[in-house]
Amino acid sequence: MTRVTGVVVAHGDLARALVRAVERIAGVGDALVPVSNTSCTPETLEQRILDAVGEGPAIVFTDMASGSCAFACRRALFRRGGVAVVTGVSLPMLLDFLFHRDMQVEALADRVAGKARDATVVHRGADGRAS
Amino acid sequence: MGLELIRVDDRLLHGQVVVGWGQRLDLRWYLVADDELAESEWEQQLYRDALPPGTEAEFVGVEAASDRVPRLSERPEAGALLTRGTGAMRRLAEAGVLEDRRVDVGCVGAGSGRKQLLAYVHLSPDEAEDLRRIRSLGAEVVARDVPSARPVSLDVLLERLNDD
Numbered sequence: 376m377t378r379v380t381g382v383v384v385a386h387g388d389l390a391r392a393l394v395r396a397v398e399r400i401a402g403v404g405d406a407l408v409p410v411s412n413t414s415c416t417p418e419t420l421e422q423r424i425l426d427a428v429g430e431g432p433a434i435v436f437t438d439m440a441s442g443s444c445a446f447a448c449r450r451a452l453f454r455r456g457g458v459a460v461v462t463g464v465s466l467p468m469l470l471d472f473l474f475h476r477d478m479q480v481e482a483l484a485d486r487v488a489g490k491a492r493d494a495t496v497v498h499r500g501a502d503g504r505a506s
Numbered sequence: 507m508g509l510e511l512i513r514v515d516d517r518l519l520h521g522q523v524v525v526g527w528g529q530r531l532d533l534r535w536y537l538v539a540d541d542e543l544a545e546s547e548w549e550q551q552l553y554r555d556a557l558p559p560g561t562e563a564e565f566v567g568v569e570a571a572s573d574r575v576p577r578l579s580e581r582p583e584a585g586a587l588l589t590r591g592t593g594a595m596r597r598l599a600e601a602g603v604l605e606d607r608r609v610d611v612g613c614v615g616a617g618s619g620r621k622q623l624l625a626y627v628h629l630s631p632d633e634a635e636d637l638r639r640i641r642s643l644g645a646e647v648v649a650r651d652v653p654s655a656r657p658v659s660l661d662v663l664l665e666r667l668n669d670d
Contacts, residue, residue, distance in 0.1 A: 443521065443613075
C-alpha cells in the first residue's frame with residue numbers, strides 16, 4: 376500500500392522546527408517535508424508545495440487558516456485529487472499522522488484534525504483558575 | 507470609519523492583513539481590485555473561506571474599483587482596499603481616486619527582475635516607477651508590513667533600489 380506523504384507548510388522557520396521536533400520525539404525521519412514561505416511570491420510558494428507533495432496521496436499541514444500558506448496550499452491543490460489540506464498544524468497532529476500513514480487520505484485527515492482538537496486542553500488549578 | 511487601509515500586497519488577504527491590520531483597525535470589509543480575480547469565482551471563494559466571521563470580501567476589476575473608491579469613505583464600518591501589485595494601484599491613482607490618501611506597500615515577494623529593498627518588499631524598476639507615479643498623483647507612499655512597524659518612505663526604497 377502507498378503511504379501518505381506528509382508536507383508541513385508554514386510561516387518562517389515554523390515548518391522546519393515542527394518537523395525536527397516530531398523526528399526527535401518519534402525517532403522517525405524522512406516522513407514529513409517542511410516548506411517555508413520565506414522569500415516566496417505566491418507563485419513560488421505554490422511551486423514549492425507542488426514539488427513537495429509529488430504524485431501520490433498526501434496530507435498538507437499548514438498553520439493559519441487565514442494565512443498565505445494555507446491559501447497557497449488550497450489554490451495549488453484545488454484540482455489535485457488525493458490530497459487533503461489541514462490547518463492548525465501542531466505536534467499532536469503530526470505525531471498521530473506519523474503512525475497512521477497507511478490510512479486513506481480523507482479518513483486520516485479527519486483523524487489527525489480530531490487528535491489536534493482533543494489535545495487542546497485548558498488545565499486549571501484546584502481553585503478553578505488557570506494554573 | 508470607511509476606507510482605513512490602502513495596500514499593495516501580493517498575498518492579498520493573508521495573516522498580516524486579516525489578523526494584523528484587521529484586528530488593529532477593526533476591518534469588516536475588503537475590496538480587492540484585481541482584473542483576474544474578479545473573473546475567478548473559485549479563487550474568490552478560497553479567500554472568503556479564510557476570513558474571520560463578520561467580515562466580507564468583494565473582488566472587482568480595477569476600473570470598477572476606481573468607481574467605487576470615492577464612496578467607500580461613507581461606509582459605516584472600516585475596511586481596506588487591496589491590490590496584488592503596484593500596476594493596479596497605479597491605475598487607481600491615475601483614475602484620480604487616491605489623492606491625499608496613504609498607500610502602504612506590504613508584502614511584495616522576490617521575483618524575476620526584483621531587488622530586495624526590505625525584508626518584505628522586493629521591487630523592479632518598473633514597479634518603483636509605478637510607486638513614483640502614485641506619489642506624483644497626490645498619494646503618500648510608504649512601506650509597512652504590520653501596524654507596529656515604522657513606515658519606510660518611498661524615498662528610502664528608491665535609494666536602496668539605486669544602490670549597487
